[in-house]
Amino acid sequence: MLVLGTTNQGKVRELVDLLAPFGIPCRSLAGLAGAVDVEETGDTFAANAALKATGQAVALGAWVLAEDSGLVVPALGGAPGIHSARFSGPAGGAGRDVVDARNNALLLERLAGLDGRDRAAHYACHAALADPSGRVVATSHGTCGGMIATSAAGAGGFGYDPLFVVPEYHRTFGELASDVKALVSHRGRALRALIPAIVRHLAAAS
Numbered sequence: 001m002l003v004l005g006t007t008n009q010g011k012v013r014e015l016v017d018l019l020a021p022f023g024i025p026c027r028s029l030a031g032l033a034g035a036v037d038v039e040e041t042g043d044t045f046a047a048n049a050a051l052k053a054t055g056q057a058v059a060l061g062a063w064v065l066a067e068d069s070g071l072v073v074p075a076l077g078g079a080p081g082i083h084s085a086r087f088s089g090p091a092g093g094a095g096r097d098v099v100d101a102r103n104n105a106l107l108l109e110r111l112a113g114l115d116g117r118d119r120a121a122h123y124a125c126h127a128a129l130a131d132p133s134g135r136v137v138a139t140s141h142g143t144c145g146g147m148i149a150t151s152a153a154g155a156g157g158f159g160y161d162p163l164f165v166v167p168e169y170h171r172t173f174g175e176l177a178s179d180v181k182a183l184v185s186h187r188g189r190a191l192r193a194l195i196p197a198i199v200r201h202l203a204a205a206s
Helices: 009-022 045-060 080-088 096-109 176-182 188-203
Strands: 001-002 026-027 062-074 120-132 136-148 164-166
Touching: 001 009, 001 188, 009 026, 009 062, 009 176, 009 188, 026 120, 026 136, 045 062, 062 080, 062 176, 062 188, 080 096, 120 188, 136 188
Parallel strands: 001 026, 001 062
Antiparallel strands: 062 120, 120 136, 136 164
8 A cells, every 4th residue: 555645635636546557556644543744844845755755654654655846936036836835824724725826816916017938937746755664765756847827727726727827738737637737747747757666666565
């Protein structure tokens, strides 16, 4: 069994869909006894992915796949970056949809008056696989370039997806079908690069 080191249901759906064709049984941290809160103290996506994978693996004594991802906007000095999920501040008890809407509103506010290349952005994802002892045995990363729209479009995806335009499709992640997004997204690219290692290690452990 592979534990997905997240309770974010949007991420869980994407990860499960990516792993399903390979017959890898997995579950999220939601409701999992023994799961811990891992403080994301790293200063990079890679560092936080490793922290989450190793922390949960040791606590659960299980194989854990964790990832850290976010939106990077050069015109904002790389923000929201590793703070993407809390760009507008702590959740303060608000639901994920409310926080996403708040983050998107702040992003549009910060980019107001900018156009063209100044609205360029990319999504980045770093993933880490840890064994039950907490040792990271494989890592990967993926990116997806795009632009930030001036208004939201589409009800799909989560986070900044309704604002993130993929130039090749002239659509936001919020408008793209989930299978199309999986092909081009940062998370899809990072996970596909890691799947051979996941299959190899879990097969050897079974």
